[in-house]
Amino acid sequence: MSSAVKAGTRRGAAVPSGAKPAAGPPAKPDVKGADARSAEGGFSLPPGRALAICLQLQTAILEHRLRPGMKLSEDEVGEIFGASRTVVRAALHALAHSGLVSMERNRGAFVSRPTIREAHEVFEARAVIEPRVARLAAGCTTESQLENLKAHIEAEHVALAAGEMSRSLYLSGQFHIAVSEIADQQVLGTIIRSLISRSSLIIALYWKRPDTACESHSHHALMRAMESQDGQGAEEIMKSHIVDLHSGLDLVEHSHHDQALSEVFKK
Amino acid sequence: MSSAVKAGTRRGAAVPSGAKPAAGPPAKPDVKGADARSAEGGFSLPPGRALAICLQLQTAILEHRLRPGMKLSEDEVGEIFGASRTVVRAALHALAHSGLVSMERNRGAFVSRPTIREAHEVFEARAVIEPRVARLAAGCTTESQLENLKAHIEAEHVALAAGEMSRSLYLSGQFHIAVSEIADQQVLGTIIRSLISRSSLIIALYWKRPDTACESHSHHALMRAMESQDGQGAEEIMKSHIVDLHSGLDLVEHSHHDQALSEVFKK
DNA sequence: CAATCCGGAATCGTATACAATTTTTAGGCA
DNA sequence: TGCCTAAAAATTGTATACGATTCCGGATTG
Numbered sequence: 001m002s003s004a005v006k007a008g009t010r011r012g013a014a015v016p017s018g019a020k021p022a023a024g025p026p027a028k029p030d031v032k033g034a035d036a037r038s039a040e041g042g043f044s045l046p047p048g049r050a051l052a053i054c055l056q057l058q059t060a061i062l063e064h065r066l067r068p069g070m071k072l073s074e075d076e077v078g079e080i081f082g083a084s085r086t087v088v089r090a091a092l093h094a095l096a097h098s099g100l101v102s103m104e105r106n107r108g109a110f111v112s113r114p115t116i117r118e119a120h121e122v123f124e125a126r127a128v129i130e131p132r133v134a135r136l137a138a139g140c141t142t143e144s145q146l147e148n149l150k151a152h153i154e155a156e157h158v159a160l161a162a163g164e165m166s167r168s169l170y171l172s173g174q175f176h177i178a179v180s181e182i183a184d185q186q187v188l189g190t191i192i193r194s195l196i197s198r199s200s201l202i203i204a205l206y207w208k209r210p211d212t213a214c215e216s217h218s219h220h221a222l223m224r225a226m227e228s229q230d231g232q233g234a235e236e237i238m239k240s241h242i243v244d245l246h247s248g249l250d251l252v253e254h255s256h257h258d259q260a261l262s263e264v265f266k267k
Numbered sequence: 268m269s270s271a272v273k274a275g276t277r278r279g280a281a282v283p284s285g286a287k288p289a290a291g292p293p294a295k296p297d298v299k300g301a302d303a304r305s306a307e308g309g310f311s312l313p314p315g316r317a318l319a320i321c322l323q324l325q326t327a328i329l330e331h332r333l334r335p336g337m338k339l340s341e342d343e344v345g346e347i348f349g350a351s352r353t354v355v356r357a358a359l360h361a362l363a364h365s366g367l368v369s370m371e372r373n374r375g376a377f378v379s380r381p382t383i384r385e386a387h388e389v390f391e392a393r394a395v396i397e398p399r400v401a402r403l404a405a406g407c408t409t410e411s412q413l414e415n416l417k418a419h420i421e422a423e424h425v426a427l428a429a430g431e432m433s434r435s436l437y438l439s440g441q442f443h444i445a446v447s448e449i450a451d452q453q454v455l456g457t458i459i460r461s462l463i464s465r466s467s468l469i470i471a472l473y474w475k476r477p478d479t480a481c482e483s484h485s486h487h488a489l490m491r492a493m494e495s496q497d498g499q500g501a502e503e504i505m506k507s508h509i510v511d512l513h514s515g516l517d518l519v520e521h522s523h524h525d526q527a528l529s530e531v532f533k534k
Numbered sequence: 535c536a537a538t539c540c541g542g543a544a545t546c547g548t549a550t551a552c553a554a555t556t557t558t559t560a561g562g563c564a
Numbered sequence: 565t566g567c568c569t570a571a572a573a574a575t576t577g578t579a580t581a582c583g584a585t586t587c588c589g590g591a592t593t594g
Contacts, residue, residue, distance in 0.1 A: 048372065048577065074546070084579045085546090090360065097364035105315070106546055106585050121454035128455070132395050187388035188395070191458055315547065341576070351549050352576090373555050373576055 053081050053091040061100050061111055062173065062200045064166040068113040072101060099198045112201055116251045119202040123246035126195050127239060129188060130176065134222065134238035135231040137183035145182050149223045152178055156216055173200055175219055179238075182226075199245075208250040218244065320348050320358040328367050328378055329440065329467045331433040335380040339368060366465045379468055383518045386469040390513035393462050396455060397443065398506040404450035405493040405501035412449050416490045419445055423483055440467055442486055446505075449493075466512075475517040485511065 057077070060066045078088040092109045095101040102112045114122070152175045159168040173196045180192045218241040225233035324344070327333045345355040359376040362368040369379045381389070419442045426435040440463045447459040485508040492500035 073544095075544090086578055086580090089546095093357065093360060094364065097361065107587090108545070118454065121452055124452070125454045125458070128399050129395060185388055185391070187385065187392045187462075191392070195454075340574095342574090353548055353550090356576095374557090375576065 048087070049083055050087045050090040050094065053077070053083060053088060054094050056081070057091065057095060058098075058100060058197070061095075062197060063170050064200070064204045066111050068111050068201050068205050070111045072109040072111065074108070098194055100201065112198070114198060114202050114205065116206070116253065118198075119206055119249060119251055120246075122195055122198050122202060123242060123249075126192070126199065127242045127246070129195070130180070130192060130242060131235040131239040133180050133183045133185060133188055133192065134226075135235040136185065137179050138226040138229055138231040138234035140184065141182055141226045141229070145178075146223065146227055149175070149178055149182075149219075149226070153216060153219050153223065156219070160216070169200065169203055172219070173197075179222070179226075202249065206249040206251055208248055315354070316350055317354045317357040317361065320344070320350060320355060321361050323348070324358065324362060325365075325367060325464070328362075329464060330437050331467070331471045333378050335378050335468050335472050337378045339376040339378065341375070365461055367468065379465070381465060381469050381472065383473070383520065385465075386473055386516060386518055387513075389462055389465050389469060390509060390516075393459070393466070394506060394509045394513070396459060396462070397447070397509055398502040400447050400450045400452060400455055400459065401489065401493075401505035402498040402502040403452065404446050405496055405498040407451065408449055408493045408496070412445075413490065413494055416442070416445055416449075416486075416493070420483060420486050420490065423486070427483070436467065436470055439486070440464075446489070446493075469516065473516040473518055475515055 057066070057072070066072075072092060074085045074088050074092070077092070078085050081088070092101060092103065096103045096109065100112055101109045103109045152171065156168055156171045156175065159171055176196050177189075177193055180189045183189070218237065222234060222237045222241065225237055324333070324339070333339075339359060341352045341355050341359070344359070345352050348355070359368060359370065363370045363376065367379055368376045370376045419438065423435055423438045423442065426438055443463050444456075444460055447456045450456070485504065489501060489504045489508065492504055
């Protein structure tokens with residue numbers, strides 16, 4: 001049933017939609033150090049083909065082309081990517097470990113639907129970890145890294161101006177990842193990537209207002225703090241930025257879809 | 268070659284070696300809330316049988332029965348646990364995601380050998396995260412949870428007195444996990460579990476002195492801070508405790524095994 | 535008419551078989 | 565003796581097949 005998964009062209013580039021050139025010249029940014037090692041959670045790359053499937057699925061989820069709750073049938077995904085269930089299974093397990101999909105025994109894999117509680121916890125965790133990492137990063141930012149950050153912000157602006165909401169959010173996450181990579185802490189970096197991935201799901205579910213160009217300002221301020229080696233400042237900006245993100249969510253039971261119907265007309 | 272893996276009885280309890288009764292009566296503690304949900308990294312449990320294998324391998328690694336660098340052949344593990352390679356593979360992948368084993372393409376799975384850099388990063392990460400979690404935990408510790416912590420410390424003492432070094436370290440890690448569970452933060456708790464698991468590997472590789480009953484004191488102090496709801500104190504104690512652990516490591520290239528030989532007689 | 539029960543279809547869990555790659559070993563040659 | 569080459573052995577990567585469980589629809593019955 002259903003034509004659920006419709007990600008990219010069977011064998012497009014690993015991050016096809018990630019290279020979308022909104023405007024010609026100013027869009028050279030494109031996540032620099034986030035190639036293969038930015039894989040799922042960051043850990044042990046699944047062998048061979050599974051990794052490609054992983055990345056495509058991940059990108060699709062992070063760009064909200066696959067919404068939370070969608071079923072990822074092994075057969076279906078396998079047919080789409082022209083792979084056997086064995087490797088699809090590996091890919092799905094990998095994504096499950098990174099928290100993007102959840103697997104229910106004998107029922108299959110679904111794009112994760114973070115609970116409200118988990119949403120809170122993810123952003124609390126980010127509020128604990130990322131500010132500290134931002135401080136570390138501020139202490140050792142090179143010129144080219146600053147350029148990279150600038151390009152990221154640039155790209156965010158472009159996407160936002162073009163009204164590409166989901167892509168904008170994706171890039172926003174990539175910015176945070178870029179910051180964590182500057183800190184050159186792989187362990188914390190991996191953790192942060194995982195949290196940001198999950199944040200993407202949370203935002204897809206609980207975002208309050210579809211407008212709000214809130215991001216770019218904080219990101220710019222953060223970059224400037226890093227530019228002037230202001231660790232303390234960077235830490236504080238990051239902290240408040242994440243708190244802002246957290247409070248920008250509408251964390252109440254959403255009573256989604258038909259459940260709402262049966263609930264509304266109950267009596 | 269080799270009779271590498273020799274964990275438990277093919278189908279013993281999930282955590283057989285974890286229940287080793289050093290002394291009869293005083294050993295009732297045994298990790299309370301750390302049953303199945305304390306699985307590997309904490310994430311998506313591999314389906315069915317794989318989970319059991321996961322847990323057994325994990326326990327063996329955490330107790331240093333499987334040393335870093337050991338090869339975990341799929342066939343071999345499969346034969347030992349009476350399972351087919353399919354499920355063994357899933358188990359190994361899961362452990363790889365939690366950082367306990369590393370897989371090299373076309374070469375197989377090995378118990379991870381954390382690099383010195385990774386060792387530093389893991390303890391830096393713990394120093395960032397755990398103190399904050401300890402603070403949270405201190406604010407909401409119930410009586411029974413205190414009892415549980417007490418039992419943990421008790422068990423550590425017993426193991427230490429019996430000279431069971433590796434088990435003592437294992438229990439030390441479990442104590443930290445117990446603290447994180449009190450904080451009732453699943454996301455951060457999962458992260459902490461993963462970091463502690465890796466710490467176990469790091470300690471196996473880089474521990475300085477095989478003696479040192481250093482742990483228990485800090486743990487006891489932490490417990491008392493939590494008992495008196497002293498969040499600030501708990502945070503500080505945890506912080507310094509982790510720094511102590513970090514500095515208790517001998518983080519220099521160990522030139523292990525034969526490499527040492529060729530090095531010694533080089534000139 | 536509604537609730538329940540059963541059978542088919544679909545999907546997942548596991549085992550086994552085959553292909554690809556690596557490692558090792560045996561052999562030949564300088 | 566030492567080193568390079570090549571074939572064999574071992575191990576992993578992938579595909580397919582079969583059994584088990586769940587889901588969905590229709591028939592039966594109170």
